[in-house]
Amino acid sequence: MKILLRPTKATRLIAPFIVVSAILILGGCTYFNNIPPVSTLENPTRSRTLGDYEVAGNVLAVQVCASCHGLSGQTQSPMVPNLAGQQREYIINQLQDYRDRTRSNKYAVQFMWGMAGSLTDKQIQELADYFSRQVPKSAAIVTGDPSTFARGKEIFENGIPAKGVVQCNSCHGPKGEGMATFPRIAGQHTYYLIQQLNVWKQPVKKEFMEVGGNTWAPRTVKFARPHGVLMLNEEQNLSYEDIKAVAGYLSTLP
Amino acid sequence: MQILKTYKGLASFLFGTLLYCISLNYAEALPLFSRQTDQNCVACHAGGQYPELTPYGRYFKLTGYTLGKRQNIPVSVQFVGGAATSTNGNNGTGQVNQSGKLEANYAFLNFGGKISDNFGAFSQWYYAFNEQVSGNGSIPNQNQFAADIQDWRYADRYVGDSTDTIKDFIWGASLNNYAGATDVWNSSPMWMYPYMGSTRNYSTYGLPFNTRLSAYSIHNPGVGVYAYINRNFYVEADLYQSGGSGALSWLTYPATNSNPNNAPVYLQGVNPYVRLAYQSDERAGHNWMVGVLGANINQYSSCTTIANSGSYKGSTPICGAINSPALSSGTVQYQDRAVDGQYQYLVDPHTVTAQARYTKETISDPNGILYSNANNKTNSLMTKISYVYNATYGAAVAFQNITGTADAFYGTNAVTGAALNPNSAAWIPSIWYQPLQNVRLTYQYTAFTKYNGGTTNYNGLGTNASANNASWLYLWIAM
Numbered sequence: 001m002k003i004l005l006r007p008t009k010a011t012r013l014i015a016p017f018i019v020v021s022a023i024l025i026l027g028g029c030t031y032f033n034n035i036p037p038v039s040t041l042e043n044p045t046r047s048r049t050l051g052d053y054e055v056a057g058n059v060l061a062v063q064v065c066a067s068c069h070g071l072s073g074q075t076q077s078p079m080v081p082n083l084a085g086q087q088r089e090y091i092i093n094q095l096q097d098y099r100d101r102t103r104s105n106k107y108a109v110q111f112m113w114g115m116a117g118s119l120t121d122k123q124i125q126e127l128a129d130y131f132s133r134q135v136p137k138s139a140a141i142v143t144g145d146p147s148t149f150a151r152g153k154e155i156f157e158n159g160i161p162a163k164g165v166v167q168c169n170s171c172h173g174p175k176g177e178g179m180a181t182f183p184r185i186a187g188q189h190t191y192y193l194i195q196q197l198n199v200w201k202q203p204v205k206k207e208f209m210e211v212g213g214n215t216w217a218p219r220t221v222k223f224a225r226p227h228g229v230l231m232l233n234e235e236q237n238l239s240y241e242d243i244k245a246v247a248g249y250l251s252t253l254p
Numbered sequence: 255m256q257i258l259k260t261y262k263g264l265a266s267f268l269f270g271t272l273l274y275c276i277s278l279n280y281a282e283a284l285p286l287f288s289r290q291t292d293q294n295c296v297a298c299h300a301g302g303q304y305p306e307l308t309p310y311g312r313y314f315k316l317t318g319y320t321l322g323k324r325q326n327i328p329v330s331v332q333f334v335g336g337a338a339t340s341t342n343g344n345n346g347t348g349q350v351n352q353s354g355k356l357e358a359n360y361a362f363l364n365f366g367g368k369i370s371d372n373f374g375a376f377s378q379w380y381y382a383f384n385e386q387v388s389g390n391g392s393i394p395n396q397n398q399f400a401a402d403i404q405d406w407r408y409a410d411r412y413v414g415d416s417t418d419t420i421k422d423f424i425w426g427a428s429l430n431n432y433a434g435a436t437d438v439w440n441s442s443p444m445w446m447y448p449y450m451g452s453t454r455n456y457s458t459y460g461l462p463f464n465t466r467l468s469a470y471s472i473h474n475p476g477v478g479v480y481a482y483i484n485r486n487f488y489v490e491a492d493l494y495q496s497g498g499s500g501a502l503s504w505l506t507y508p509a510t511n512s513n514p515n516n517a518p519v520y521l522q523g524v525n526p527y528v529r530l531a532y533q534s535d536e537r538a539g540h541n542w543m544v545g546v547l548g549a550n551i552n553q554y555s556s557c558t559t560i561a562n563s564g565s566y567k568g569s570t571p572i573c574g575a576i577n578s579p580a581l582s583s584g585t586v587q588y589q590d591r592a593v594d595g596q597y598q599y600l601v602d603p604h605t606v607t608a609q610a611r612y613t614k615e616t617i618s619d620p621n622g623i624l625y626s627n628a629n630n631k632t633n634s635l636m637t638k639i640s641y642v643y644n645a646t647y648g649a650a651v652a653f654q655n656i657t658g659t660a661d662a663f664y665g666t667n668a669v670t671g672a673a674l675n676p677n678s679a680a681w682i683p684s685i686w687y688q689p690l691q692n693v694r695l696t697y698q699y700t701a702f703t704k705y706n707g708g709t710t711n712y713n714g715l716g717t718n719a720s721a722n723n724a725s726w727l728y729l730w731i732a733m
Contacts, residue, residue, distance in 0.1 A: 045412055048371040051323050062413040067313045071416035076536035114292025213288035215692045215733055
C-alpha cells in the first residue's frame, strides 16, 4: 500500500513562501553583510563602495573628500583648507596623524578623525597624489590695511629677529609653495591659517569634548600637531596681530 | 504600492528580515550617525543646533545616510523633558494650567544609518508621555508609542570632472511618511523651528493646532524620487497615499481605523508633493537657498470626524469600525503653494542661520466636513533667525503669522470667537546652552499677539490672545 505524504492545503500554501523566504534571508544577508561590487572600486565617477579598504584613493577623493575640499582641491568654506597643489609628503603626514588621532586641533577631532579613521597607507598615498597634482588656487585679492599687509610680508620674508621668529620662507619656500613635509601656505584661507597658527601659539590649549562620535565618553582633548613641532618656537613669540597679518599676507600669495 | 498591499504578509516579513540582517552585523552605535561617521555633530548640524543641516549634512542625507561605516547596533535614543507653564488650555487640546511641573515629554528611538553602499535610513519612533493623542479635548491624554519621521533611501552619485557641465549628480528614491521629511533645508514644513514642543502644551509649537498647514499633517506613506545637480539645483517629487492598513501601515503606526484615539489620514488616490530649490555655493562661509514647494492633498475624513462635525451638509455615511473612512462623504481638498529660503553663515565660533517660508493654501470642502465655507484660503508666513556661539550658547527668535478667510469652523477644532477667522500671530524666542554636543538645555517662550482673529477677548468669553502664551524649559539628551 502506498502511503502518500499528502500536504495539507495550508502546507502547500506556506511551503513556497518558506523556500522563497529562506533564499531571500540567505541572499539578502549575504548581500548586505559581505559583498561590495568589486568592479566599482576603481571607478571614481560612480563608486559607492566607499567603506571598502580596497577602494582607490582617487575614488575617495572625488566621492568623499571633494564634498568639503572641492573636486579641484579648492574649497568654498574658509574653515576648510585648500588642498590643490599641497605638498605630497605633507598630506601623507597629516592624514596619518588624523588616522592615528595624534593631530588633535579642534576641527581635526570634529571632522577629520572620522574621515581618515579607516584609510590605509596606500589610500593615503593615492589621496596625496590626487591633491598634490592639482593646480593651486588663485590667490585672494589684497584687501584691508596696507600696513598690516606690509607687516605680514615683512614677517614672511625676514621674520622678527628680535623675538627669535624665523622668516616663513626659509622653510616654506620663497613663494610659500612648501617643500616636502613643509606645507604650501601660499593662497591658503586666512581663517584657516589663523586657526592653525593658534594651535602652536597656545600649545597647552585643551577642550572637554566628545571625540570620534562617541557620545558616551567625552574627554579632555589637548590640541596638538605633532608634525609641526618646529612651529612651536616661532609661534610662542608671535603676537595675535602678527598672526593675522602674516595669515592675511599668505592668502594673497599666488 | 498595490502589489505591496496584496502581499502584506510577505512585505512585512521581508522588512523584518531586513531589520534582522541589519541588527545581525553591528557593534557600536549612538547617536547613530555620529558613530557611523566618527564625526562630531557639528559636522552635519549648523552650530550643533540639530536638526539644522550644514552643506556637508545635506550631502550626507542626500547620499542616503551611507557615508561612514555601518554600525552593529544601529540605534540611538533621545529624551526630551521639562517644565511648561501656561494659563489657558490652548489650541483646542483641552489642556489647562500648566504649572511648571517637571514632566517627561518624549523618548525617541532612532535607527537606520548605513544599510548598504546605496541604502540607508533615518527611522525615528517616539514614546510620548501623557500626550493629547486625538486632537479632541474630551479624550484624556495618553502615553503612546508611534512612528515618527521615516526616510528610507536609495541613493547614487555621479562625480565627473571639475570642468564638466554636470560635475556632481546625486539621485535617489525615498520611502517616507511625511511630505517634506526628505527635505534638507530647515525652511521646509517638517524641519522648521521650533524643533521641539511639549506633549502637554501645543502652544510650544507656535500657531494654533487646527490651522497648521495641511502639507505638514500628511502622515502617510509616500514614495519619491529626487536629484541634486552640481550641489546647486534640487528637484524632488513624491506621491502619498493612505496608510491606515496594508503593508506600509507601519509608517503610520499606531493609527488604525479601529483605534479610537488615532485615526489614520485617509487620502483619495495618490497625492503629489513637489519641491524645487536652488542652493548657492559657499562664499566666505555664507550660503543661501531659495525654493518652492507644493502639495495637493485630497483627504477623506473618518466616520468619527463626520459624526462630530458641526458643519457637515452631506448624507450620513455608512461606517464600519469607529475610525473607518467616510468614503461617501467626499474629500477636503488642500492645495499648498509655498516659497521658502534659507541663509547660513558657518564660520566657527559663529553660526548664523535664518529661514522663511510663505505659503498660500486653498481649501475646498463642498460637503462641509471640516469647514462651513465651500472654499477657504489661508496665507501664512513662518520665519526664524538664530545665532550660536561656539556650538554651545544659542539664541533664536521666530515669527509666525497666518491669515485666512472667515469661517465658523476651521479643521477638527472649531474656531471659537467673534471674528470667526484663523488670523493668528506668534513670536517664539528661545535661548539654549549646550555643554556637550548631545545635551541641550533650552528655554523657549511662545507669545501670541493675535489668536483666532483677535488680540483681546478673541472668543467672546473674555479670553485674550496672550492667555495662550506658554513657556517651556526643557532638556534634550541624545545618546
